[in-house]
Amino acid sequence: MKQTRRRHAVAYGFLTMGMAMPAALGVHAFATSCNNGSSVRPVSPEMNARIESQVMAEMGEAAPRVMIVSFDGLRPDAISKAQLSTLTSLIEEGSSQLFALAEVPCITLPNHSSMVTGLSIAHHGVLLNFDLPGRIKSRTIFDEARDAHVPSGFFATKSKLKFLCGEQDAEVVQVASSVEAVADRVIEAIQQRDLRFIFLHFGEPDGAGHAHGWMSDKYLAAALRSDAALGRILAAMEEKGIRDETVIIVSADHGGHGKSHGLDIADDRLIPFIIQGPGIAAGRTLCRQIRTMDTAATALHLLGLPTATAMDGHVVDEAMSDSPTPDCDEPSPVFSMPCGPFPPFFLAPMAIGFWILRSTQRRKVRC
Numbered sequence: 001m002k003q004t005r006r007r008h009a010v011a012y013g014f015l016t017m018g019m020a021m022p023a024a025l026g027v028h029a030f031a032t033s034c035n036n037g038s039s040v041r042p043v044s045p046e047m048n049a050r051i052e053s054q055v056m057a058e059m060g061e062a063a064p065r066v067m068i069v070s071f072d073g074l075r076p077d078a079i080s081k082a083q084l085s086t087l088t089s090l091i092e093e094g095s096s097q098l099f100a101l102a103e104v105p106c107i108t109l110p111n112h113s114s115m116v117t118g119l120s121i122a123h124h125g126v127l128l129n130f131d132l133p134g135r136i137k138s139r140t141i142f143d144e145a146r147d148a149h150v151p152s153g154f155f156a157t158k159s160k161l162k163f164l165c166g167e168q169d170a171e172v173v174q175v176a177s178s179v180e181a182v183a184d185r186v187i188e189a190i191q192q193r194d195l196r197f198i199f200l201h202f203g204e205p206d207g208a209g210h211a212h213g214w215m216s217d218k219y220l221a222a223a224l225r226s227d228a229a230l231g232r233i234l235a236a237m238e239e240k241g242i243r244d245e246t247v248i249i250v251s252a253d254h255g256g257h258g259k260s261h262g263l264d265i266a267d268d269r270l271i272p273f274i275i276q277g278p279g280i281a282a283g284r285t286l287c288r289q290i291r292t293m294d295t296a297a298t299a300l301h302l303l304g305l306p307t308a309t310a311m312d313g314h315v316v317d318e319a320m321s322d323s324p325t326p327d328c329d330e331p332s333p334v335f336s337m338p339c340g341p342f343p344p345f346f347l348a349p350m351a352i353g354f355w356i357l358r359s360t361q362r363r364k365v366r367c
């Protein structure tokens, strides 16, 4: 469906834009003239996807804008308990699953890495959860957007998330100290620029959870402030006239219990996945089990950008309004694998096992 949708969009662009697409026609002419020459230079599928995405980016109409909003540590049941009106409206007007799953270890940086790469933690390899030097090695949505000349913005409230997006990877890269401040930065960018992809991170529900406990009054208040900040951003989009052309994806990196998170239990691993906007079905509950990596795959698909073939994430295509209404029961995930809030605790048994395995092999060689 991903390829079909992309081909349809490009074909639509050629039909409607006609001669107004010199870049697209240049590409087409190149491809045609190659067939007449003595040496045919095949265009790889990856190159084709990049050309198509560039064409779509230049057209500007075929692909919607996309904004991913990550509420750090938001449990799905906090949406009703804190009466988050913005998220409730998005659920009613869009498609949602309030039992999506964070990855193990269910901590912030590894799961946000999955959210922007579409890769499982085993594949992107980010296991640590603090400010890391450099940037993630795997390709991210920001890389795909930059290469296709799709202007993007990165806004976060925790500096460690800058590991996912360097200064050169997006048109705007900002870290602010509070949900209100980061919302102000996003609103300024919306007013002054023409961003087609925004990644936004609200860190305060997680901070309040650690300080006062998950589902405590202060945690719910932090979730409510984040919800209100998102409401202001959506109003700014409305004022700019781009709200109707923007798909909003709201999710989280993990939940929490007590004053922590990281265990492989429902409270820690269940997260919301909410998607609303043009082409998205309204009032639909999504059945297929959604995981953190699916956010990247879905955002790339909507933006008309290529997804790596090895990507672990799947496009949440049952949310698309032209898909049949899903008819299935809520899955019952089994939580069994313990995962520590501190990666060394999680990694220690693996490291010991690896050391024992290597020692055994060395002994065999000596014999």
Ligand SMILES: [Zn+2]
Residues within 6 Å of the ligand: 073, 108, 206, 207, 210, 261
């Ligand atoms: Zn945390």
